[in-house]
Each structure stands twice: as structure tokens, then as C-alpha cells.
Amino acid sequence: MPKIAKQLTAIEVKRLEKEGFHAVGTVSGLGLNITKEGTKSWVFRIAYGGQRRKMGLGSYPAVTLAQAIEGARRLKNEISTGVDPIQAKKTIKSTLIAERAKARTFEECANLFLATRSFNNKKHSKQWESTLKTYAYPFIGKMLVGDIGIANIKAVLDPIWKTKTETASRVQGRIKSIIDYAIVSGYRDKSNPAIWDGFLDSIYQSPKKLKVVEHMDSLPYSKLHDFILALRKHDTMSxxxxxxxxxxxxRSDSVRSATWSQIDLDKKVWTVPKAFTKTKKRDHTVPLSTQAIELLNNLERFEDTNLLFPSATLKKLSDSTISKLMRDMYTNKEFTDKAVPHGFRSTFRVWCLEQTTYSSELAELSMMHEVGDSVYKAYQRSDGLERRRTIMQDWSNFANSPYVAVKQNDKNVVSIQMAKSA
Structure with missing residues (x-):
């Protein structure tokens, strides 16, 4: 053990100026170290575990002589009980760093999570950000993600579960994904309180039972031809x-994202990449009617974009641009039924049911819908392109022909007549 040096007073310690280590007595191995630059700090030299160690006790005069002596005595006591103070200090520091790493708020975790995700379009990304900002952040945004419990999830969902069920269900799913991310990232070590199965489903009624289905406004097929005529008076890309x-x-997004490289004018086929289909499982081939081919042949092509229907800035048309066109046409009384672009899919489906003898399966395939159960899909390898070519040509002919109402003869047999397009 080091010899106990002469015990210095606080005044004597203050007068020390020479570079080097100055033992101060009272506790063997304790001294004030002075660097070449004149900075002063307390050092405790001691031998244990077969090695000589140096431990810093703080800078002088921030740590006084009395405090340094007290610290040195505490370390000696720890060593006498078998504790390695340097290793203990490292452990405490590591624990502190780990705890600080966990100190992420829900909003911080949401931003980190979103940065790892790739969305198919900006609209989807904005929907995530908007719903979190509107419904989640006011309640849990500034909370440490590790502290969020079921009461906090309820605070978010209770006000909107019955009144905005679909939105609430999406918010719940997004919160769950973010907390899952926080758990695997080490920011939370508790279970996820936003899980639906076996947890939230015992508190809230299923969205499927609460949700009121609101169908998109659609145009009756009997008025489709008149709408087409009114639409053609607008010489715009939308x-x-x-x-x-x-x-x-x-769907609108598939049309707005369509490029010339997806079109085969000779085979009269448009191949929609799976990224622009709803299921994202496979490419979808669309048979093009003679009217659709004619429309494409009359389109202007631009050198700086491959899009079929670019905006004025040669970017992808926005969904709101097409929707606005229909709203303006309705406001200007160019047609009298409220409708939206997506509603024409419903118009097509009702026409198939009421005006044709085509199978429901063929109609669904024409709309890019999944058909049949998993067993059926395993054996159904064809996409029915040639059969769908007939139905889509009939649909285009119908859209381009004046509609003639149903006539009923004296034998109570209903016949449907449609004037042929010129």
C-alpha cells in the first residue's frame, strides 16, 4: 500500500502549482495532479486485483479537499468488500447510455419508423403523417414510447371509434406498427398495448360491425353516353x-401512372404493373377497345415524359385534378347526377349485371378484383384476356351509343335496345 504522505490543509493544497502528482495525506494514494497547462484534478492511486490503478475523483477546485478525501475513503471501503470501482463506474455509464437510448418519444419513433418505409405514392405517406398528427400526437406524441399504456391508447381511440370507425381503425394499426418498431429497436421493453387481437378487441367493437359502408357516387349507366359527349367538349389532359x-x-391511380412503355398498340393491350394494382401481387393486362386505341392514337406525345396523361408541368396528374373536372361539370349542369371518377367502376359493374349475360367472374376480373378462394386461384392460371377483350369492347360500344330505355311488349317480355354507334 502507498505510504501516507504529510497531511495538507486546504490552504496548502490551494498553493500547489508545480506540475506533477502531489500527495495530500489523510488517505494513502490520494493526491492532486497538476498538468503542464496548470489544470488540477484529484487522483486516487491504489493497488488491487494485482494491479495498480488510478481513479479520477474530479477537478479542483470544483471538488474540494474534504470531498476528495471522502471519495477516496468510499472507494477504499468498496474495494475492501470486493467491488471493482472502475468496472462499477463503467457499468453505471453503460446503463446510463442504454437508458438514454430508450428515452424516445412516440413522435420520434414515428419519424424514425416512417423514414424506413417506402410508400407507393405521396398521398399514402401524407395520410400516415396527417392521421398521426391529428389523432395520436395530441395524446401520446410527447410521451416516452416505453411509458405508453392501454389508458393512453384509449385516450386516442375513444373519441373516434364510433364516429370515425375506419379512421380510428387505421390510427390503431399505425400506432401498433410504430410501437412494434420501438420494441424491436430497443426503445421499449413492454408488450404492445395497441394490439387488436386478444387485447383491444376486448374493449372495442369490431370495425366491421360498426362501419357503415358508403359507396362512391356513381353515374347511372343509362346516362353514360350523354356524359361522354359532355366530357369530350373539354379538350384537356384530365x-x-x-x-x-x-x-x-x-382505377384512377393506374390511369394517371400509365406510360407509353406499358401500351402495346399492335396487340391492343395495356399492362398495368403490379405496383399500381390494389393487391400488388401481379401485373394486370387490360384489353383495349377500338375506342380506347383511337383515344391513345390521338394523344400528343412529349419528349420529356413517358406518361400518357401528363400534367402541364409534365408530371403525373393528381387525383384531385380529375375529381375537380367532374365537380366543375356538375356545377355547370353538364350532367345532373353526383358522381366521382372511381364511381365509373360501379357503373361498369351494374351494367354488366343488368345489361349483359357475362359471368360475374369475368366482370370481376375486368376490374382487377381477386376471384375465388385459394384453391380456385391455384388452378386458375389464365387471366381471361381474350374473354375480357369482348366484354370491354361491348362496354366501349355501349358508352358510345345513345341509350334506349327498356320496352315491354304485350307478352310481358322485356327487351333492351341500344342504338348502334355510327
């Missing part, structure tokens, strides 16, 4: 995109 949407019965 009007052409809307007409192509009607003729193909495809």
Missing part, C-alpha cells in the same frame, strides 16, 4: 384521362 378511365374500368 378529360382524356377520365375518358380512358371509363373505357378501361381501371
Amino acid at each position: 378529360a382524356k384521362a377520365l375518358e380512358f378511365l371509363i373505357l378501361t374500368a381501371v
Whole structure:
């Protein structure tokens, strides 16, 4: 053990200026170390575990002589009981760092989670951010993600579960995903309080039972031809995109994202990449009617974009642009029934049911819908392209022909007549 040096007073310690280690007595091995630059700090030299160790006790004069002596005595006592003070200090520091790493708020975790995700379109990304900002952040945004419990989840969902069921269900799912991310990232070590199965389902009624289905406003098929005529008076890219949407019965995003490289004019086929289908499972082939081909042949092509229907800035048309066109046409009394672009898929489906003898399966395939159970899908390898070519041509012919109302003869037999397009 080091020899006990002469015990220095606080005044004597203050007068020390020479570079090097100065033993201060009272506790053997305790001294004030002075660097070449004149900075002063307390050092405790001691031998244990077969090695000589140096432990810092703080800078001088922030740590006084009395405090340094007290610290040195405490360390000696720890060593006498078998504790390695340096290792203990490292453990405490590591624990502190780990605890600080866990100190993430829900909003911080949400931002980190969203940064790892790739969305198919900006609209979907904005929906995530908007719903979290509106419904979740006011209640749990600033909370440490590790502290969120069921009461906090209820605070978010209770006000909207019955009145905005679909939105509430999406918020619940998004909160769950973010907390799952926090758990695997080490920011939370408790279970996820936003889980539905076996947890929230015991508190809230299923969204399927609460949800009131609101169908998109659609145009009656009897008024489709008149709408087409009114639409063609608008010589705009959005009007052409809307007409192509009607003729193909495809979703708006697929039409707005369509490129010339997806079109085979010779085979009269449009191949929609799976990224722009609802299921995202496989590409979808759309048979193009003669009217659809004619529309494409009359489109202007631009050198700086491959899009079929680019905006004025040669970017992808926004969904709101096509919707606004229909709203303006309705406001200007160009047609009298409230309808939205997506509603033309419903118009097509009702026409198939009431005006044709085509099978329900063929109609669903034409709309990019999944058909049949898993066993059926395993054996159904064809997408029915050639059969769908007939139904889509009939649909285009119908859209381009004046509608003639149902006539009933004296034998009580209903016949449907449609004037042929010129």
C-alpha cells in the first residue's frame, strides 16, 4: 500500500502549482495532479486485483479537499468488500447510455419508423403523417414510447371509434406498427398495448360491425353516353384521362401512372404493373377497345415524359385534378347526377349485371378484383384476356351509343335496345 504522505490543509493544497502528482495525506494514494497547462484534478492511486490503478475523483477546485478525501475513503471501503470501482463506474455509464437510448418519444419513433418505409405514392405517406398528427400526437406524441399504456391508447381511440370507425381503425394499426418498431429497436421493453387481437378487441367493437359502408357516387349507366359527349367538349389532359378511365374500368391511380412503355398498340393491350394494382401481387393486362386505341392514337406525345396523361408541368396528374373536372361539370349542369371518377367502376359493374349475360367472374376480373378462394386461384392460371377483350369492347360500344330505355311488349317480355354507334 502507498505510504501516507504529510497531511495538507486546504490552504496548502490551494498553493500547489508545480506540475506533477502531489500527495495530500489523510488517505494513502490520494493526491492532486497538476498538468503542464496548470489544470488540477484529484487522483486516487491504489493497488488491487494485482494491479495498480488510478481513479479520477474530479477537478479542483470544483471538488474540494474534504470531498476528495471522502471519495477516496468510499472507494477504499468498496474495494475492501470486493467491488471493482472502475468496472462499477463503467457499468453505471453503460446503463446510463442504454437508458438514454430508450428515452424516445412516440413522435420520434414515428419519424424514425416512417423514414424506413417506402410508400407507393405521396398521398399514402401524407395520410400516415396527417392521421398521426391529428389523432395520436395530441395524446401520446410527447410521451416516452416505453411509458405508453392501454389508458393512453384509449385516450386516442375513444373519441373516434364510433364516429370515425375506419379512421380510428387505421390510427390503431399505425400506432401498433410504430410501437412494434420501438420494441424491436430497443426503445421499449413492454408488450404492445395497441394490439387488436386478444387485447383491444376486448374493449372495442369490431370495425366491421360498426362501419357503415358508403359507396362512391356513381353515374347511372343509362346516362353514360350523354356524359361522354359532355366530357369530350373539354379538350384537356384530365378529360382524356377520365375518358380512358371509363373505357378501361381501371382505377384512377393506374390511369394517371400509365406510360407509353406499358401500351402495346399492335396487340391492343395495356399492362398495368403490379405496383399500381390494389393487391400488388401481379401485373394486370387490360384489353383495349377500338375506342380506347383511337383515344391513345390521338394523344400528343412529349419528349420529356413517358406518361400518357401528363400534367402541364409534365408530371403525373393528381387525383384531385380529375375529381375537380367532374365537380366543375356538375356545377355547370353538364350532367345532373353526383358522381366521382372511381364511381365509373360501379357503373361498369351494374351494367354488366343488368345489361349483359357475362359471368360475374369475368366482370370481376375486368376490374382487377381477386376471384375465388385459394384453391380456385391455384388452378386458375389464365387471366381471361381474350374473354375480357369482348366484354370491354361491348362496354366501349355501349358508352358510345345513345341509350334506349327498356320496352315491354304485350307478352310481358322485356327487351333492351341500344342504338348502334355510327
